[in-house]
Amino acid sequence: MAPQGDQTEFVFLVMTLALRAISPRLLLFFFLLALAHTSHLQVKRDYDLYERYYMNGNIRCLRCDPGRFVQKQCIVQDTESICEPCDAGHTYSEHLTGLDYCLPCTVCRTDEEELSACSITKNTKCQCKKGTFCPPGNSCEICQKCTASCPPNEVIQTPCNSTSDVQCASPETASYALVAILVPVIILAVVCFLYFYCKKKCGGNGSRWLPKQILTVSLKCDESPAEDPEAPFLPQGTNLRFKDNIPENERNEIANKTFNIFVDLIPAKGFERFMRELGLTDNEIDWAKEDNTGLYSKHYAMLSKLHQNGNFDVNIWLNKLHSIKMRKVAQDIAAKLIRDGLFES
Structure with missing residues (x-):
């Protein structure tokens, strides 16, 4: 069996060759994907810890677990509320909650099909029926029909699915696109393997072999510009207001x-x-x-x-x-x- 030092040197040799062959921008993109995944796991653990409590006036109460709601709030600091389960198939709560009710399950529209049923911890998941689509992030009032065929001298690059219409391209472009999809997937698998291998074998955070430029990049996922709505959320003339004569x-x-x-x-x-x-x-x-x-x-x-x-x-x-x-x-x-x-x- 080869010594541990020889194995590490071999990994670094493979890694160096891979880094030289990959575009810096492409490597940065794939590394950020891996880093975002590991960061998400750590943030999720912290989020679970901090979100154990809610305020009942001046009293801090423990939240109910997912799939339940607060039936009766606590009256002693840092104690459990009385929790009751949601109504299976009708209501749900996906996270720790201090609410005194569960959220209603979504009912799929007639132009949608049910991907997964509503449970007490997960809402219904719907998707457009075969032959129709709705782009992700869009609030479609109705699913759109897929394009029937490509224009002359073009072929289907990617078929229609529930979230995307047919994508057409010239035969040469379609072949290139297939290669362009497969190569990054393979590279991503290699980069992730090397990252987690070094994290396990070399100690530290697995990033000592990565360029400093990558390590200094900040992930800013919440800075997409806000879009002004076409109309206010509350219809004109129906604003919420305090009840009359409240002290x-x-x-x-x-x-x-x-x-x-x-x-x-x-x-x-x-x-x-x-x-x-x-x-x-x-x-x-x-x-x-x-x-x-x-x-x-x-x-x-x-x-x-x-x-x-x-x-x-x-x-x-x-x-x-x-x-x-x-x-x-x-x-x-x-x-x-x-x-x-x-x-x-």
């Missing part, structure tokens, strides 16, 4: 309960972007992070800071969620605010 101290209590609902329903990965869109500065966001422990408390502090700055307007907040493509979140929050009697339309 100032009760308004503050309603604001606190409103903060809890926003923190509960807005995905953690998009929360800071939402804050910046509402005018909270980076310094104010950093202050909330440094002065509070737990992701829930940090997000709650950011909303409180907006309130202190005089920027608490539930209608502006809901419309802002709509403008940054969180329409479903805005709908759930608005429904919860009205159902709990905090606001009326």
Whole structure:
């Protein structure tokens, strides 16, 4: 058996040859994919730890597990709420939750087929039926028909599927495209293998063999520009408002309960972007992070800071969620605010 040192030298030799053969930009792209995957796993563990609690007024309660909802809130600090399971096939909760209800399962449209049924921890997954498609990221009101055939002198490069129409190209281009797809897949497999091999065999983070330029690149996944909506989320003339003759101290209590609902329903990965869109500065966001422990408390502090700055307007907040493509979140929050009697339309 060859000594361990010889095995390591062989790996580095193969790795060096691969690095010289691969375009730096292509290598950067594949490395970032692998790095994003490992970072996601670490963030997920932290997220589970911080999101164990929610606020019931001034009392911090443990959240219910996925597939359940809060039937009765805790009354002693840091204790469990009384949780009940969602109604299988009708409602679900995908994450740890402090809500007193489960979310309704999606019902597939007539032009869609059910990919996976709704369970108490997962919503229904739907896709367009065969022969139709809806591009990912688009909110299609109806699935579009696939193109029947390619123009003259062109062939099908990729067939129609539930998320993409037929892609046509000249015969030469189609052959090149097939090679262009297979080669990156093979390279990605090699790069990932080398990365995790070095992580296991060489110690450290598995990146000592990677160029410094790659290691200094930051992943910024939440900086896609927001698009202005064509129309406000709330129809004109139906803004949410406080009930009449509510005292100032009760308004503050309603604001606190409103903060809890926003923190509960807005995905953690998009929360800071939402804050910046509402005018909270980076310094104010950093202050909330440094002065509070737990992701829930940090997000709650950011909303409180907006309130202190005089920027608490539930209608502006809901419309802002709509403008940054969180329409479903805005709908759930608005429904919860009205159902709990905090606001009326």
